[in-house]
Amino acid sequence: MSILTRPILEINLDNIVKNYKLLHSISPKAIAAAVVKDDAYGIGAEKVAAKLYSVGCHNFFVAHGIEGEKIRPFVGNSDIFVLQGIGEDSLESFKKAKLTPVIANPQQFEFWKNNKIKGVKPLIQIETGLNRLGFREEELEELSEDDKKEFSIVLSHLACGDEKEHFMNEHQLLRFNELKERFFPKLKATLSASDGTFLGESFQKDMVRLGAAMYGINTAPYRTNQMLPCIKIVAPVLDIAKLKKGDFVGYSVTYRAATDRKIAIVSIGYGDGIPRSLSNKGKVFFNVNNKIQEARILGRISMDNIICDVTDVENLQVGDMAEIINDFYTLDDIGRDAGTIGYEILSRIGKNPRFIRNYIG
Amino acid sequence: MSILTRPILEINLDNIVKNYKLLHSISPKAIAAAVVKDDAYGIGAEKVAAKLYSVGCHNFFVAHGIEGEKIRPFVGNSDIFVLQGIGEDSLESFKKAKLTPVIANPQQFEFWKNNKIKGVKPLIQIETGLNRLGFREEELEELSEDDKKEFSIVLSHLACGDEKEHFMNEHQLLRFNELKERFFPKLKATLSASDGTFLGESFQKDMVRLGAAMYGINTAPYRTNQMLPCIKIVAPVLDIAKLKKGDFVGYSVTYRAATDRKIAIVSIGYGDGIPRSLSNKGKVFFNVNNKIQEARILGRISMDNIICDVTDVENLQVGDMAEIINDFYTLDDIGRDAGTIGYEILSRIGKNPRFIRNYIG
Numbered sequence: 001m002s003i004l005t006r007p008i009l010e011i012n013l014d015n016i017v018k019n020y021k022l023l024h025s026i027s028p029k030a031i032a033a034a035v036v037k038d039d040a041y042g043i044g045a046e047k048v049a050a051k052l053y054s055v056g057c058h059n060f061f062v063a064h065g066i067e068g069e070k071i072r073p074f075v076g077n078s079d080i081f082v083l084q085g086i087g088e089d090s091l092e093s094f095k096k097a098k099l100t101p102v103i104a105n106p107q108q109f110e111f112w113k114n115n116k117i118k119g120v121k122p123l124i125q126i127e128t129g130l131n132r133l134g135f136r137e138e139e140l141e142e143l144s145e146d147d148k149k150e151f152s153i154v155l156s157h158l159a160c161g162d163e164k165e166h167f168m169n170e171h172q173l174l175r176f177n178e179l180k181e182r183f184f185p186k187l188k189a190t191l192s193a194s195d196g197t198f199l200g201e202s203f204q205k206d207m208v209r210l211g212a213a214m215y216g217i218n219t220a221p222y223r224t225n226q227m228l229p230c231i232k233i234v235a236p237v238l239d240i241a242k243l244k245k246g247d248f249v250g251y252s253v254t255y256r257a258a259t260d261r262k263i264a265i266v267s268i269g270y271g272d273g274i275p276r277s278l279s280n281k282g283k284v285f286f287n288v289n290n291k292i293q294e295a296r297i298l299g300r301i302s303m304d305n306i307i308c309d310v311t312d313v314e315n316l317q318v319g320d321m322a323e324i325i326n327d328f329y330t331l332d333d334i335g336r337d338a339g340t341i342g343y344e345i346l347s348r349i350g351k352n353p354r355f356i357r358n359y360i361g
Numbered sequence: 362m363s364i365l366t367r368p369i370l371e372i373n374l375d376n377i378v379k380n381y382k383l384l385h386s387i388s389p390k391a392i393a394a395a396v397v398k399d400d401a402y403g404i405g406a407e408k409v410a411a412k413l414y415s416v417g418c419h420n421f422f423v424a425h426g427i428e429g430e431k432i433r434p435f436v437g438n439s440d441i442f443v444l445q446g447i448g449e450d451s452l453e454s455f456k457k458a459k460l461t462p463v464i465a466n467p468q469q470f471e472f473w474k475n476n477k478i479k480g481v482k483p484l485i486q487i488e489t490g491l492n493r494l495g496f497r498e499e500e501l502e503e504l505s506e507d508d509k510k511e512f513s514i515v516l517s518h519l520a521c522g523d524e525k526e527h528f529m530n531e532h533q534l535l536r537f538n539e540l541k542e543r544f545f546p547k548l549k550a551t552l553s554a555s556d557g558t559f560l561g562e563s564f565q566k567d568m569v570r571l572g573a574a575m576y577g578i579n580t581a582p583y584r585t586n587q588m589l590p591c592i593k594i595v596a597p598v599l600d601i602a603k604l605k606k607g608d609f610v611g612y613s614v615t616y617r618a619a620t621d622r623k624i625a626i627v628s629i630g631y632g633d634g635i636p637r638s639l640s641n642k643g644k645v646f647f648n649v650n651n652k653i654q655e656a657r658i659l660g661r662i663s664m665d666n667i668i669c670d671v672t673d674v675e676n677l678q679v680g681d682m683a684e685i686i687n688d689f690y691t692l693d694d695i696g697r698d699a700g701t702i703g704y705e706i707l708s709r710i711g712k713n714p715r716f717i718r719n720y721i722g
Binding site: 001002003004005006037038039041042063064065066067083084085086087088089090104105107108110111127129130131132133136159160162163168236238239241242243247248249250251252253263265267270271273276277299302303304305307318319339340341343344347348351352353354356 | 424468469610708
């Protein structure tokens with residue numbers, strides 16, 4: 001028996017590389033850029049970027065200047081594109097790490113013209129239907145010929161790339177082609193993140209921006225996931241106890257035992273990024289003597305602990321590991337059960353320093 | 362006009378101190394310990410612990426050994442109690458930082474007896490109704506007289522302390538008194554976190570463990586919050602755009618404009634801890650020319666951005682700040698709107714390093 005207290009986050013960098021290569025193989029004519037924003041969706045941008053750089057990736061996307069600065073030492077002279085653009089609060093990062101802003105409106109462009117960085121040609125984001133960031137048509141019309149020469153690549157982003165037959169895909173593609181042809185006929189183009197990459201060559205353009213799928217999320221949920229899982233989370237059983245008929249469990253006593261049960265207290269909670277919405281709803285798994293057994297979560301998830309029903313889990317001991325996310329209960333599965341998406345789960349779980357982090361590869 | 366890209370997290374340490382003192386004033390006979398687990402619920406355990414130590418707090422609770430190790434340099438010789446207990450994966454932290462484990466079961470106690478730290482007397486947690494961590498009655502009966510002398514303080518935890526009239530409060534109090542009297546008549550006792558502190562002297566015992574309320578959360582929601590807010594989150598407007606009747610917004614086009622609207626794209630998203638469940642439901646605020654104006658969130662919240670309806674917000678400019686959490690839309694409010702509690706919100710938002718952090722006090 002081991003006495004353990006800390007949850008463990010295992011990150012499989014080898015699988016991230018395999019996913020990157022698979023995605024590149026379905027978009028062979030495009031540059032395969034890696035999206036490592038939000039600390040590589042929470043799992044460690046330096047590690048992920050360094051690994052991808054070592055296998056030939058030389059184009060990286062981050063959200064904020066400070067994120068670009070953080071990965072610069074690990075990616076040589078790669079291009080680092082910053083999706084939220086440039087501003088007074090990020091200019092130093094751009095200068096220090098030679099980052100490339102994605103300019104999304106006339107005001108940011110004005111700022112850029114007053115704060116150019118030698119050798120850097122920004123991208124321009126254009127709006128094609130998502131109604132998030134990007135120059136609108138009337139703003140593009142205001143750009144002078146000299147203005148247009150400032151940019152290197154035209155970027156836009158799909159709203160419904162994860163639904164193969166959604167009318168928005170064709171709508172945005174046509175709109176993108178039309179605006180690009182009219183305003184930037186000679187520039188390179190990037191329209192698709194992971195999801196759009198699966199929509200075929202017309203969506204892949206000169207560069208695809210690989211994020212979620214690279215981390216194992218199914219961004220083409222209309223078919224079986226082709227991506228390898230990259231994340232595993234386990235946490236130790238702190239205690240095993242009996243629950244008598246009529247006993248309550250957890251805050252606000254939202255679970256009451258109708259029969260005698262056996263429970264395990266697992267050392268992980270919403271403070272570690274496990275969604276509290278899985279209270280009385282989620283499940284964890286135990287692999288005891290090579291038999292996988294499911295244990296449902298009882299009562300409210302608390303900040304540091306989950307309580308689960310192990311009445312039918314044989315031979316369980318204190319110190320055994322509960323599996324929270326594994327190869328058969330993935331980010332997509334826990335996201336669905338929690339009423340959200342794998343992206344949000346992934347982005348949360350990587351952020352608590354009390355995880356023991358194990359990188360594979 | 363400013364061009365800005367980064368969200369800002371403002372943490373008011375002075376208000377945390379005021380809350381700490383107010384809570385202590387309603388439990389004057391008890392030691393007021395501060396709970397700074399989970400990096401002080403995500404807002405910076407070193408800063409919070411150092412500040413509280415400077416005003417006379419000498420007892421701190423963390424969840425994990427590694428969290429105790431992190432605050433040790435900032436709290437002198439204070440007692441640091443570790444709620445998840447001790448194990449092989451945390452022993453080094455305990456030795457290095459002279460931490461005090463809260464022992465919750467016979468297995469951990471066995472481990473402790475084989476790995477004692479000189480000058481440290483552990484706490485013992487006993488189970489009184491929450492059915493989470495703690496020695497059960499039959500386990501207490503197995504302790505020898507020598508075993509019992511190992512401990513310094515008896516600890517338990519309330520399930521429903523935030524509901525003044527809940528039957529569980531009295532039930533747990535009686536159970537606690539009974540078990541303590543029977544097994545540890547001479548030891549000091551701690552039963553209550555913030556919520557129990559409001560239940561009166563019989564719940565305060567020798568020590569109260571102040572966490573959530575200290576950070577401004579209303580742990581006594583049956584009456585108006587007496588705590589001062591300690592958290593403010595703002596994020597800059599990256600862009601302002603027109604939405605024509607019929608236009609869609611965001612991923613999966615879950616919002617469609619029925620009339621012409623004006624939108625703002627704000628540089629904060631679920632990657633920063635804003636719950637994605639606020640999609641099409643939450644709101645942000647603008648303070649333009651000293652007039653507070655509400656703007657509802659349109660469409661899905663994405664990892665880095667929120668889109669909101671600013672049709673009626675006058676004089677808004679790119680670079681203005683959207684207020685996400687402020688003095689009148691608090692952690693409790695956003696928690697309720699997101700279908701969870703302020704604790705989970707707080708624990709999430711502090712974890713992204715791309716926030717600019719401003720500490721007051």
